[in-house]
Amino acid sequence: MSRIPATERRTALAHAALAVIARDGLAAATTRAIVAEAGMPLASFHYAVPSRDELLRDVVELVVAEEGSAALAPLMTRAGSIRDATVLAMTAYLELVKRDPGHEQAMFELTQYALRTPGLDDLPAEQYARYHALAIELLDAAGGPWRVPTADLARMLVSFTDGLTLAWLADRDDAAAARTIELAATAIASFAEQAVPSEQKVDA
Amino acid sequence: MSRIPATERRTALAHAALAVIARDGLAAATTRAIVAEAGMPLASFHYAVPSRDELLRDVVELVVAEEGSAALAPLMTRAGSIRDATVLAMTAYLELVKRDPGHEQAMFELTQYALRTPGLDDLPAEQYARYHALAIELLDAAGGPWRVPTADLARMLVSFTDGLTLAWLADRDDAAAARTIELAATAIASFAEQAVPSEQKVDA
DNA sequence: GCTCGTCTGGGACGCTTGACCCACATCGCC
DNA sequence: GGCGATGTGGGTCAAGCGTCCCAGACGAGC
Numbered sequence: 001m002s003r004i005p006a007t008e009r010r011t012a013l014a015h016a017a018l019a020v021i022a023r024d025g026l027a028a029a030t031t032r033a034i035v036a037e038a039g040m041p042l043a044s045f046h047y048a049v050p051s052r053d054e055l056l057r058d059v060v061e062l063v064v065a066e067e068g069s070a071a072l073a074p075l076m077t078r079a080g081s082i083r084d085a086t087v088l089a090m091t092a093y094l095e096l097v098k099r100d101p102g103h104e105q106a107m108f109e110l111t112q113y114a115l116r117t118p119g120l121d122d123l124p125a126e127q128y129a130r131y132h133a134l135a136i137e138l139l140d141a142a143g144g145p146w147r148v149p150t151a152d153l154a155r156m157l158v159s160f161t162d163g164l165t166l167a168w169l170a171d172r173d174d175a176a177a178a179r180t181i182e183l184a185a186t187a188i189a190s191f192a193e194q195a196v197p198s199e200q201k202v203d204a
Numbered sequence: 205m206s207r208i209p210a211t212e213r214r215t216a217l218a219h220a221a222l223a224v225i226a227r228d229g230l231a232a233a234t235t236r237a238i239v240a241e242a243g244m245p246l247a248s249f250h251y252a253v254p255s256r257d258e259l260l261r262d263v264v265e266l267v268v269a270e271e272g273s274a275a276l277a278p279l280m281t282r283a284g285s286i287r288d289a290t291v292l293a294m295t296a297y298l299e300l301v302k303r304d305p306g307h308e309q310a311m312f313e314l315t316q317y318a319l320r321t322p323g324l325d326d327l328p329a330e331q332y333a334r335y336h337a338l339a340i341e342l343l344d345a346a347g348g349p350w351r352v353p354t355a356d357l358a359r360m361l362v363s364f365t366d367g368l369t370l371a372w373l374a375d376r377d378d379a380a381a382a383r384t385i386e387l388a389a390t391a392i393a394s395f396a397e398q399a400v401p402s403e404q405k406v407d408a
Numbered sequence: 409g410c411t412c413g414t415c416t417g418g419g420a421c422g423c424t425t426g427a428c429c430c431a432c433a434t435c436g437c438c
Numbered sequence: 439g440g441c442g443a444t445g446t447g448g449g450t451c452a453a454g455c456g457t458c459c460c461a462g463a464c465g466a467g468c
Contacts, residue, residue: 159371190394
């Protein structure tokens with residue numbers, strides 16, 4: 001093992017931890033499993049990181065900072081109608097989940113764990129703030145202007161996406177998920193300025 | 205400790221386990237914590253239940269069978285418009301979550317754990333099938349008929365509710381959650397037969 | 409080229425965990 | 439009223455956990 005500065009080891013450990021969590025779950029992400037994934041001796045762990053919880057904080061922040069934006073960036077297509085663009089983006093996202101279900105499960109597990117852990121309970125709010133900000137970008141890119149505040153619509157989009165993922169992880173029903181996406185996209189597109197010009201009261 | 209048949213102890217342990225998980229999280233639900241909650245000696249655990257995972261299976265089934273339906277039954281109001289009824293029902297649900305956030309968190313933790321555990325990985329599908337069935341009942345009670353298959357709409361409703369809960373657990377933003385409910389209710393109501401008589405293509 | 413601070417890694421400690429054993433208490437039944 | 443089936447509970451086990459220690463290897467600066 002060559003000599004690597006502690007800060008580098010720390011990020012390497014965070015990446016390794018994320019890989020372990022995605023593959024085997026949060027409960028399996030022991031200090032030993034993490035250093036094994038990173039190819040380090042056990043002692044490097046507490047040399048680079050004060051504690052396991054501290055590393056998990058790094059993992060969440062890693063995910064919030066890089067992963068999210070990097071993965072969702074290519075979803076910002078602008079094809080045809082707003083509804084079609086929304087269907088395309090959500091389908092692409094679901095495809096992402098299908099390709100690596102463990103990764104998305106890892107997100108949920110990390111959020112739940114952080115909510116339960118005294119030193120980490122501030123993270124989920126930050127995490128979701130980032131999600132919501134990302135959704136606002138997506139909605140702006142998709143078209144608009146919207147008849148309701150974009151921030152509110154963004155929160156609905158994130159909520160729906162989370163729920164879609166959760167349900168798919170549970171029953172792996174591809175067809176049902178696709179139909180739900182169609183419905184949700186129709187619903188979201190109905191909030192676009194030009195969709196239904198008058199009528200249909202909206203008082204959010 | 206009086207003599208109690210093993211089957212009774214088993215259900216008592218399942219209830220105790222759910223209480224522990226809701227209060228302190230799934231990771232804290234050790235055999236010792238569970239028997240302490242139930243007021244039993246440790247040995248009663250493996251007398252009544254073969255293993256910890258077996259008990260967690262009971263917990264999920266307990267939750268799926270009783271808890272869900274019991275808690276959601278009073279939500280089936282039918283006040284005013286379909287949109288208003290939906291807002292009322294979702295708000296009442298969120299109120300339920302706010303009153304006992306740990307309980308809802310426990311649901312998510314159990315689902316995630318079951319997905320990761322070999323003997324329990326069939327449970328989440330069952331769990332969500334129940335949720336979806338419940339949502340169909342709710343939608344039928346709320347009004348209709350619907351312009352799209354009720355099952356699809358139900359899945360969307362469950363997805364949205366899950367996402368709403370997740371987001372609220374993360375940032376505890378009551379106002380934002382309320383606004384999201386308004387939006388979602390409007391979206392769902394737009395799929396009712398009489399909402400928008402013609403136009404607005406829906407091809408789910 | 410010597411030295412001091414940085415990094416390595418094998419080993420160990422104390423604790424909690426799920427699981428289990430077995431002597432004893434209790435009850436229903438013949 | 440004895441007796442076999444059933445339930446009780448204290449004590450214990452091995453495994454795995456997070457954390458820590460410390461002797462040694464390395465590399466940069468005087």
